[in-house]
Amino acid sequence: MNVERLFASVYPGLVRFLYRRLGDRDVAEDLAQEAFIRLVDKQPAHPEGWLFVVAANLARDHGRRAMRGARRLQLLANDAPQADDWTAERQLVQDEQAAAVRAALARLSERDVNLLLLHQEGLSYAQLAAVVEVAPSSIAPLLARARARLLKALRTLPKELSDDRASA
């Protein structure tokens, strides 16, 4: 197994997955490296899927302490920096979109989030089944429900937040 090559191809996706799950880039990178360190020790037969399984477990262990709800929603509540030109304004829009998606993800179950994020990183149904510990034949309906829940959260969240701000 060429770990260096594997690192170059999988590390970005692993960090993306962890970042989207946890919302902290430094933690995401640390945990992605931790997954690779364990890989070197274990030498699994199917390293790519194995890395994502380990990353999902590391994220679960880490994330339960600090992540849900308040911190992510706080991102939305923060005062936005003053946009003084077109680039800054565009960045602002992107940041708001990202914060909205994070907030929507925070409303989903851990299984839904794992399914959505890992499928986005290209994992197959069989690999997803290994992560969430269900039969591969269950993945299609589970993934469909997870997608529907995310899209619903994205639709309803902005309204709820604006209602909250209005009543504050």
Place this chain on the structure above:
Amino acid sequence: MIVHPRKAALRAYTDGEGAPAERAELRQHLAACAECRARVEAFAAERAAVGSALASVAVAPDVAAGWARMQARIGTPVAAPRRAAGWSWWSAGAGSLATAAVALLAVVPVLRAPGGPLPPPVAAPAPAPEPDSVLERVQRLVVGRETAFVPAAAEQRLVTAALLALRDRGEAEVRNLCCGDYDAGGPSDDGFLTLNRPSQDVATVVVYEDLDKSGDLSPGDLIRFVSQRGVAEGAALDLPVAGGTPGPQT
């Protein structure tokens, strides 16, 4: 009577799943069934909407820096010859680091690695060196009896501290070239620090990865190489031109 495929099968088809024969069969059905085609299009639109939303939460990690940090966390085997083990830090990095080694060797002959096969890219986790040996190595570094080495992972912090102490004592002429792309690895994040002590005829040359992007050697960085020579020899080392010119970090 037309038998439509199950919804789950159409979803799996939309996600690119299924054996080739199964997919061919579904394709054939879809060609003749507008109702199922509409379903597949709706599933695809849903998938695209989710993909687009998730893509807005973007992060692009620096693979080379991540690799370097992971290497530092793993450490190197104590049984390996010091310089050979150290050299693996160059060779085991991203391909750009191997290029860097070649490029650096072209202008810095004294950094040449010993011959023989290189160790595998990633060593198994090894026990940290005994504290005494680390301190001894740092001591050797400070008094200048060891000419060149690459600190093992467990030594990085101590060696960095020793170098910073040496720099901050004010006895050395400090030259810091940070940062440039000396290893041709992309973003300019490589530093080249020279500490000249003419009164002792010692020049300490340090190549480091400016991981924390501070623009200077700091405790969060990764030391790639340390060499101590006479001042004249050290001046000859002070040619970090491989892969680019010093400049602001990108």
